[in-house]
Structure formats: C-alpha cells, structure tokens
Amino acid sequence: MSIWQRTFSLKKSQIEKKWYIIDAEGKVLGRLAAEIAHVLRGKHKPTYSSHLDMGDNIVVINAEKILLTGKKPDDKEYFFHSGYPGGMKFVNIKKMLQKKPEYVLYHAVKGMMPKNKLSRNLMGNLKIYAGKDHPHQAQKPENLELKF
Secondary structure, eight states: OOSSOOOOOOOGGGOOOOEEEEEOTTOBHHHHHHHHHHHHHTTTSTTOOTTSOOOOEEEEEOGGGOBOOTTHHHHOEEEEEOSSTTOEEEEEHHHHHHHOHHHHHHHHHHHTSOSSHHHHHHGGGEEEOSSSOOSOGGGOOEEOOOOO
16 A cells, blocks of 8 residues: 555445444433433444544333433423414423424434534434334344443
C-alpha cells in the first residue's frame, strides 16, 4: 500500500444489527431518550458511518413508568393543530402519559435525531410498549446497560 491510506467504509451488507431491551421504569425521560438516540444511530460502534443505518433495534418496556423532573409534569404541553382556523390543541404531558405513554418517549427520541430521511428509517428500529409485555422475544433482545 502506498503512503496514501484508503479510508475504510463499511458496506450495507457488512452491518451487524443487535436487539436491545430497555426497562424505562424509574428512568428520566430526556436522559433515556438521549441514550436511545445514540444507540439507534449506531454511534456506540467503532465502525460508525453517518450516512448508513448502523444502529441497533431497541425495545423499550414500561414506558408508562417514566419520570419527569422539575416542573415539567405541570408546565410541559404538546401542541397539535387540525389545519383549520381555531384548530389548535394543547395537551399536558401528564395527560399524555396516561393516554399514550409511548408517544411521549417516541417524540423525545425523534427530536434528538437528525432531521433527514435516514432518521425516519432509524425511528422504525425503535419499538415502545407501555407495559412489560412485548412481541419481540423471538429476537432474543439483550439488556442494554445505560450510562446514567
């Protein structure tokens, strides 16, 4: 090989994906979402490439038991609009956690992903369930140790 070394670039067929499971019980929403986004992108792997789907699949259970810090349970609201005049709707995060706890975590992780087509594909690797039961036992997911 010459003085000029070639840059290693992983091919799509060489990517190895794993399945991880995370128990969200007692975890803080933002910190958990940041860790999930990091693993979904594949940044924890030494062969990370920003233009490829390098990330692993993640199953999150007990999303209904996630924690919020500070005044967020009282102050944080989600905004929806029907597209019609006067169609604004604000929903408190407490109410959303009771109604659709999966949406709260999904929305937090989505906000931490890059705004492009690749991230829309990466979000398909995230499976969130409110309770303990999930249909992914066949994939044999490993427990993911979080850094916080």
